[in-house]
Amino acid sequence: MNSKKLAAEKAVEFIEDGMTVGLGTGSTAYWAIQKIGERIKEGLSIQAAASSVGSEDLAKQLGIPLIPLANLDLIDITIDGADEVDNNLNLIKGGGGALLREKIIASNSKKFIVIIDESKQVDQLGRFRLSVEIVPFASNLTINKLRELECDPQVRSLNNKPYITDNGNLIIDCDFGKIPNPEALNGQINLIPGVVENGLFIQMASLVVVGFNDGAVKAYPGQSART
Numbered sequence: 001m002n003s004k005k006l007a008a009e010k011a012v013e014f015i016e017d018g019m020t021v022g023l024g025t026g027s028t029a030y031w032a033i034q035k036i037g038e039r040i041k042e043g044l045s046i047q048a049a050a051s052s053v054g055s056e057d058l059a060k061q062l063g064i065p066l067i068p069l070a071n072l073d074l075i076d077i078t079i080d081g082a083d084e085v086d087n088n089l090n091l092i093k094g095g096g097g098a099l100l101r102e103k104i105i106a107s108n109s110k111k112f113i114v115i116i117d118e119s120k121q122v123d124q125l126g127r128f129r130l131s132v133e134i135v136p137f138a139s140n141l142t143i144n145k146l147r148e149l150e151c152d153p154q155v156r157s158l159n160n161k162p163y164i165t166d167n168g169n170l171i172i173d174c175d176f177g178k179i180p181n182p183e184a185l186n187g188q189i190n191l192i193p194g195v196v197e198n199g200l201f202i203q204m205a206s207l208v209v210v211g212f213n214d215g216a217v218k219a220y221p222g223q224s225a226r227t
């Protein structure tokens with residue numbers, strides 16, 4: 001049973017004609033984009049905003065109409081994956097390196113639906129390294145500041161070169177261990193000059209849809225639920 005696909009397809013049921021839809025990034029969001037493509041072929045009329053070049057390319061292949069990002073106003077629904085979801089529905093995202101665009105799109109969405117398989121559920125965030133996007137200028141200085149937070153910062157690499165985000169920045173993966181106060185840590189990290197954004201998504205989820213290996217799907221409403 002593909003639990004990522006189950007969660008993704010459940011979330012796509014919330015999309016209605018005329019909506020502006022934020023497209024997430026990653027292997028779970030992939031299934032949501034595929035399903036949206038199917039629904040477009042069946043007559044669904046929406047416009048979409050992609051959170052990465054990869055998701056934009058996939059949407060184009062599937063015939064999903066894309067709205068130019070500069071024209072974006074309010075988004076009706078965004079559907080995206082996560083690396084971890086805790087009991088308060090706070091998230092760690094950024095495993096795919098798209099956290100900045102994902103956070104901009106999610107925070108401007110009336111409804112932000114998070115889709116995960118059961119392995120992503122944790123009691124407390126911190127099993128997964130936290131991604132921090134930083135500007136390349138004097139990157140060592142910014143990394144030193146992150147190190148002062150005692151998180152063993154590592155520059156993400158791809159093919160033996162630093163990984164560069166869609167925004168031309170670096171990703172630093174930070175191991176904080178268990179994160180007892182994600183809200184405070186989010187503030188501390190984002191106050192460092194040179195940091196663009198980090199992968200903590202605090203009380204942003206309207207709904208978390210979890211797919212289970214036995215075929216079950218459960219949905220948990222978040223505190224930011226507006227509908």
Ligand SMILES: O=C(CO)[C@H](O)[C@H](O)COP(=O)(O)O
Pocket residue numbers: 024025026027028029080081082083092093094095096097098099102
């Ligand atoms: O935040 C993300 C990309 O920046 C992804 O949503 C997150 O990494 C989960 O990915 P996947 O669905 O492939 O496990």
